[in-house]
């Protein structure tokens with residue numbers, strides 16, 4: 503392909519993730535023109551606490567966006583920007599100086615588990631579920647924002663005087679990119695705060711009061727494809743419109759062209775998130791899944807059921823960084839394959855508690871079935887298998903809630919691992935489809951911006967652009983499958999007990 507094969511104007515997608523910031527420029531056919539990525543430090547000040555320095559978030563976003571932009575502009579012009587982000591992560595900043603008043607409290611952070619437990623005792627959970635589709639868990643932004651207001655000296659008084667702004671990472675980046683002119687978020691990110699009423703599409707006064715978050719600090723909530731203002735001309739040498747925004751899991755579903763009820767995708771990055779489109783209706787889960795906004799376009803809201811797993815690729819990073827049994831993530835497939843079975847070794851990676859469908863913030867990880875012969879292949883296989891079993895638990899919950907999946911579309915860094923994808927198809931008993939573009943999160947943000955910029959007229963044009971790379975068909979015997987699932991259920995029971 504020559505440079506001139508690309509269809510301009512291009513779209514710059516900013517994908518601010520949990521462990522790295524990425525910027526990818528796409529052409530209008532959905533092909534990658536240029537990209538850049540930078541990791542940044544994670545801070546763990548106490549057991550169960552996870553923080554990011556917002557300046558690291560900003561600096562890595564800025565440098566990757568500028569690098570991808572400069573590379574792309576050698577072959578065409580960038581016309582629009584889409585933003586997608588790690589969700590729930592909470593930042594409060596000074597409206598005058600744009601300086602954060604505390605580190606970002608990351609979605610994985612469990613410090614407000616006690617607050618959530620106390621609110622549950624007071625009977626708040628059914629109200630949270632009815633209004634936001636969520637559960638009472640430290641995962642979501644509300645208790646994180648209140649924690650900052652209570653623990654940074656003078657913050658509450660300053661918030662009451664409208665001197666502070668709250669945002670998930672998208673809102674913080676939009677604020678900085680527009681030079682402090684726009685304080686806005688999109689409906690998907692708002693739906694992850696525990697403060698946003700997903701039925702009426704507005705900040706919920708009762709929840710603001712219960713969670714003790716003043717309305718004065720909240721951003722405006724826009725559609726996912728909308729006018730979010732222009733970037734400060736100094737950033738890219740000219741102003742560029744920011745016109746597409748969605749939380750990363752919702753953006754991945756858009757990049758996977760999940761626009762019809764029943765369409766389902768699973769993204770394997772640091773964590774794993776399964777989203778199934780439920781149309782314009784909110785499906786209330788009876789199996790501890792979340793109801794959430796899939797996207798809002800032209801004022802019309804589509805919803806999804808979501809299963810959130812906190813540790814997926816992070817288990818592989820743990821093998822590499824803490825245990826040192828691998829040097830790089832790619833080694834895990836060969837290690838897993840070197841064993842005919844898992845030989846009874848299971849890992850339950852509850853490093854930051856367990857998410858759906860258990861919601862056990864105090865659970866901690868376990869490895870079971872170790873024998874003297876267990877070695878690094880067993881650990882690698884158990885880590886990969888754990889991601890699959892957690893997905894299987896979610897798929898069971900989704901099926902019980904009435905969604906009937908025919909195939910599962912997968913994406914994210916971990917799906918490069920063929921062994922894991924085959925094991926996933928085997929355990930689910932469903933075909934697993936991997937698309938050609940694995941960067942579906944960034945692609946989804948680019949599509950949203952492209953819609954607002956007028957490059958795409960409808961979601962049908964996005965459906966047409968989806969391309970299959972590989973389909974993994976279930977091949978394992980029913981007996982072997984059940985043995986594995988039983989072994990996992992046993993390890994899980996021991997962890998939860």
Ligand SMILES: Nc1ncnc2c1ncn2[C@@H]1O[C@H](COP(=O)(O)OP(=O)(O)O)[C@@H](O)[C@H]1O
Pocket residue numbers: 519520521522770771772773814815816817818819831832833834835914915916917918919
């Ligand atoms: N071949 C592989 N096998 C297993 N895990 C992998 C492989 N390649 C990458 N990963 C895992 O995928 C994750 C990176 O995926 P990515 O989508 O970039 O994550 P995020 O956006 O959450 O930072 C890492 O946790 C890494 O350990």
Ligand SMILES: O=P(O)(O)OC[C@H](O)CO
Pocket residue numbers: 518519520521587588589590609749750751771772773
């Ligand atoms: O940064 P990721 O890809 O691990 O995604 C994080 C999720 O948005 C958390 O809800």
